[in-house]
Amino acid sequence: xxATFDSSDPHQLPPTPDYDAWPVETRPAAVDSAPHVITLxxxxxxxxxxxxxxxxxxxxxxxxxxxxxxERTLDLSRLGAWPTxxxxxxxxxxxxxxxxxxxxxxxxxxxxxxxxxDYSNAExxxxxxxxxxxxxxxxxxxxxxxxAGDWLDHEPDTVEARTLLESALTAVLSHGLVRLRNLPVExxxxxxxxxxxxxxxxxxxxxxxxxxxxxxxxxxxxxxxxLPPHVDLPTREYQPGLxxxxxxxxxxxxxxxxxxxxxxxxxxxxxxxxxxxxTLATVKWCYANTARTTDYVWYAPMIRxxxxxxxxxxxxxxxxxxPLMAPFDAVEPAYAALMTLQRMLHEPHFAxxxxxxxxxxxxxxxxxxxxxxxxxxxxxxQRWLQGCYLERDEVRSRLRMLHRAERxxxxxxxxxxxxxxx
Ligand SMILES: [Fe+2]
Numbered sequence: 001x002x003a004t005f006d007s008s009d010p011h012q013l014p015p016t017p018d019y020d021a022w023p024v025e026t027r028p029a030a031v032d033s034a035p036h037v038i039t040l041x042x043x044x045x046x047x048x049x050x051x052x053x054x055x056x057x058x059x060x061x062x063x064x065x066x067x068x069x070x071e072r073t074l075d076l077s078r079l080g081a082w083p084t085x086x087x088x089x090x091x092x093x094x095x096x097x098x099x100x101x102x103x104x105x106x107x108x109x110x111x112x113x114x115x116x117x118d119y120s121n122a123e124x125x126x127x128x129x130x131x132x133x134x135x136x137x138x139x140x141x142x143x144x145x146x147x148a149g150d151w152l153d154h155e156p157d158t159v160e161a162r163t164l165l166e167s168a169l170t171a172v173l174s175h176g177l178v179r180l181r182n183l184p185v186e187x188x189x190x191x192x193x194x195x196x197x198x199x200x201x202x203x204x205x206x207x208x209x210x211x212x213x214x215x216x217x218x219x220x221x222x223x224x225x226x227l228p229p230h231v232d233l234p235t236r237e238y239q240p241g242l243x244x245x246x247x248x249x250x251x252x253x254x255x256x257x258x259x260x261x262x263x264x265x266x267x268x269x270x271x272x273x274x275x276x277x278x279t280l281a282t283v284k285w286c287y288a289n290t291a292r293t294t295d296y297v298w299y300a301p302m303i304r305x306x307x308x309x310x311x312x313x314x315x316x317x318x319x320x321x322x323p324l325m326a327p328f329d330a331v332e333p334a335y336a337a338l339m340t341l342q343r344m345l346h347e348p349h350f351a352x353x354x355x356x357x358x359x360x361x362x363x364x365x366x367x368x369x370x371x372x373x374x375x376x377x378x379x380x381x382q383r384w385l386q387g388c389y390l391e392r393d394e395v396r397s398r399l400r401m402l403h404r405a406e407r408x409x410x411x412x413x414x415x416x417x418x419x420x421x422x
Pocket of ligand 1: 221230231232371
């Protein structure tokens with residue numbers, strides 16, 4: 001049975017400061033305490049250490065979090081003194097009980113939650129949810145493809161719908177793209193699909209945009225000319241994390257889609273020409289749209305690394321670059337690095353090529369993958385894609401929720417099995 005909030009019943013597992021499930025697959029066998037540190041010795045041999053201050057702020061009682069939202073209400077600085085351990089013991093559920101000074105308050109901690117948040121043994125917290133696998137056209141000749149023919153017939157919470165979505169989102173985070181096939185071709189279906197991941201990010205092109213040749217285009221995308229490898233909307237401070245393109249019609253001659261892993265290209269550049277890589281990771285280029293009714297401008301490096309030195313995003317879209325406004329002596333090296341990169345973008349082995357089939361939906365990381373298209377003969381048939389944007393946050397949140405559902409099933413099985421540590 002799930003514990004009620006603030007449960008002090010030693011026969012029940014205590015609540016956690018969240019809405020997740022934390023299966024108790026091993027239990028603490030012994031506890032040592034010092035005023036500032038608790039040490040747990042687990043049945044499987046692991047030793048974990050937790051600071052008293054960390055434990056105090058992560059308690060799951062009504063003096064720490066609002067039971068209605070599970071958001072923290074405790075202000076550590078109002079405790080009167082540094083929270084220290086006066087006593088600590090394990091109860092029959094495996095929960096850790098700690099009496100804290102100066103409050104003289106005893107709080108209980110869920111062993112599954114403690115194990116999952118064992119920061120003394122943890123990998124760095126910013127490790128990706130799914131390991132990134134870079135690729136070139138030589139190592140991956142088509143997007144990872146999933147048959148989604150009956151996906152929309154299943155309610156989002158069914159096992160069938162969740163299984164496909166988990167495979168799709170895992171592929172997006174690892175390889176940067178996935179292709180769902182055999183979806184309906186009714187206009188607007190894309191929004192129903194996208195909302196299974198998260199809310200759409202609207203832009204000046206709308207929430208859903210139609211990619212097809214049209215009169216008076218406000219983007220090269222809305223013509224039949226070839227598009228070079230690019231990300232969308234580098235002109236924004238925050239580029240959309242995800243792009244979805246749903247093919248409704250494709251009967252034209254030409255117009256083949258091209259995808260390229262921008263991280264693979266950047267890694268190859270770092271190896272071949274570290275100086276050019278460094279230049280593109282530091283010089284701020286101008287990204288600007290040229291339009292009659294909007295004026296988006298942003299200055300940023302073409303390659304961005306995170307604090308750990310891993311590739312985080314590329315900002316490549318030659319037709320959306322404005323005038324470079326770099327320090328005078330940096331201009332020629334910047335252009336030399338740019339041209340080195342652009343020559344690499346012409347190397348065919350980086351590219352994956354495929355033809356959209358009506359009912360295909362490609363989901364890709366717009367801050368990592370470059371997409372391009374061959375020119376097509378505008379009078380040879382119809383080519384109509386609907387597109388929209390989401391954020392990377394939505395993919396990660398949805399995938400975590402799918403993982404949470406799996407943990408909830410495991411936790412329930414362990415509780416009904418009556419042997420949480422077996
Ligand atoms: Fe595009």
